[in-house]
Amino acid sequence: MLHPSRLGRLTLLPRALSAMSAPPAGASGQAGPCFAVEGPGSDLVCFTLSAGASGRPEPRCFVPAPGRCYSLCVPAAPSVPMARLHRRLQQRLRQGPFGRCRVLGLLCYGAQAALEKGFLIQDPQGGPETERALEELLRGLGELPPPPLLGVYEAGERGELWQCLWALRGAGGRDLLRRARVVAAEEPPLHPAVPGLSHAAVFHSLEAARSVVEQCTSFIPEATAVLDLVDKCPKQSKKGEFPVIVIEGLDATGKTTVTQSVNDSLNALLLRSPPACISQWRKTFDDEPTLIRRAFYALGNYIVASEIAKASTKSPVVVDRYWHSTAAYAIATEISGKVQNLPPAHHEVYQWPEDLLKPDLVLLLTVSPEERIRRLQGRGLEKTEEETELEANSLFPQKVEESYKRMENPRCQEVDASPSREEVLRTVLYLIKKHCGSL
Numbered sequence: 001m002l003h004p005s006r007l008g009r010l011t012l013l014p015r016a017l018s019a020m021s022a023p024p025a026g027a028s029g030q031a032g033p034c035f036a037v038e039g040p041g042s043d044l045v046c047f048t049l050s051a052g053a054s055g056r057p058e059p060r061c062f063v064p065a066p067g068r069c070y071s072l073c074v075p076a077a078p079s080v081p082m083a084r085l086h087r088r089l090q091q092r093l094r095q096g097p098f099g100r101c102r103v104l105g106l107l108c109y110g111a112q113a114a115l116e117k118g119f120l121i122q123d124p125q126g127g128p129e130t131e132r133a134l135e136e137l138l139r140g141l142g143e144l145p146p147p148p149l150l151g152v153y154e155a156g157e158r159g160e161l162w163q164c165l166w167a168l169r170g171a172g173g174r175d176l177l178r179r180a181r182v183v184a185a186e187e188p189p190l191h192p193a194v195p196g197l198s199h200a201a202v203f204h205s206l207e208a209a210r211s212v213v214e215q216c217t218s219f220i221p222e223a224t225a226v227l228d229l230v231d232k233c234p235k236q237s238k239k240g241e242f243p244v245i246v247i248e249g250l251d252a253t254g255k256t257t258v259t260q261s262v263n264d265s266l267n268a269l270l271l272r273s274p275p276a277c278i279s280q281w282r283k284t285f286d287d288e289p290t291l292i293r294r295a296f297y298a299l300g301n302y303i304v305a306s307e308i309a310k311a312s313t314k315s316p317v318v319v320d321r322y323w324h325s326t327a328a329y330a331i332a333t334e335i336s337g338k339v340q341n342l343p344p345a346h347h348e349v350y351q352w353p354e355d356l357l358k359p360d361l362v363l364l365l366t367v368s369p370e371e372r373i374r375r376l377q378g379r380g381l382e383k384t385e386e387e388t389e390l391e392a393n394s395l396f397p398q399k400v401e402e403s404y405k406r407m408e409n410p411r412c413q414e415v416d417a418s419p420s421r422e423e424v425l426r427t428v429l430y431l432i433k434k435h436c437g438s439l
């Protein structure tokens, strides 16, 4: 059940939210688009559009009083230009005249429509400046197929809420494409971003990740170097006869500590993903949208696979992060809100890519959020105490960890990493011996 307070100060109290569900009906009477506002809380606020003036209450909770509200969406298809456009809009909406606005994530979905991702811009003052600035922003994007449309939300005579959808003309002026009543909708059973995950964030083949990075070579010079390294790797790397053990987990759960000591104990070779040969370009790709960022990490896994193949002919191999990290972080980033929004167990996103070398054993280190805070603070990187605590307690790490736990074939075997370093090492070595035999 959504709660208006989750959307903060700008909230207009919605009337009888529990009664606010209505079947989606577009202007033609057919199932029309639905929208999900991704507030900072855990619930989505969902609405749809209705051509008629049915008496159902609308979810006004996202419209600030006395302000106004706007929306922008771009196709979420796995297209590099669209992913960059979304990122560009996101960055621009943090600046200048939008400083006074609250910007929330918005998903547009529907039975017949492809997913669109965008923003709901809540202007608490509601003067003409924000609308003008949005028009300017959209016009300034230049020629784009298809240009983002501007949604403007306004109250009707009886206090009902309408969405006006405008197409901007390059030279000035705008055309009204649709005016429809905003009607509340129930949160869909599956988070709207789930169906697109396998195309937009979780890569299940070298080719899929490669083609994204290839589209970036004109504006990310490092992309060519990454592709060159990938192309030098043998296709479909095969594991040698020695065991390959992957250590996974959230940051500060003890992966570095464990991998180093396991390495010493087993006289193994220690590898990590992303591998050293592309690590210097991490920052560049981390600054790009999810599609590009995750494709980079996915390619890193294929490079590591070729290193594993070679090394595992000579000694056991321990790997600090691998595909499960790439997938779990991608899923948790793309799926907003609560842990229950994650794709259900056994979903295709949790399956190992067929063309990627499989490890023999994957251990997932887990510690309580409190212990993780202690370790993060003890390590004292550049975050403040408050930031550390916020990050560690947020829904994000919970979603990453739950995604790890849903991974299959190979699954992640959980290890409680809260005891002393020595005890954790003993447990890990025991599990390795049990699973991989004498080494």
Ligand SMILES: Nc1ncnc2c1ncn2[C@@H]1O[C@H](COP(=O)(O)OP(=O)(O)OP(=O)(O)O)[C@@H](O)[C@H]1O
Pocket (backbone or CB within 6 Å): 249, 250, 251, 252, 253, 254, 255, 256, 257, 258, 375, 376, 378, 379, 417, 418, 419, 420, 421, 422, 424
């Ligand atoms: N069993 C343990 N008990 C107490 N402290 C530990 C234990 N294991 C690791 N630590 C400490 O916790 C901190 C984080 O450990 P470590 O760097 O190994 O985690 P990590 O998972 O590799 O983190 P990241 O992914 O961010 O690199 C370090 O200061 C480390 O010394």
Ligand SMILES: Nc1ccn([C@H]2C[C@H](O)[C@@H](COP(=O)(O)O)O2)c(=O)n1
Pocket (backbone or CB within 6 Å): 251, 273, 274, 294, 297, 300, 301, 321, 322, 323, 325, 326, 327, 329, 330
């Ligand atoms: N194989 C990997 C390794 C790392 N990542 C991503 C996931 C997180 O965003 C970040 C964590 O890395 P760390 O801070 O532990 O160096 O890197 C990935 O996607 N795939």
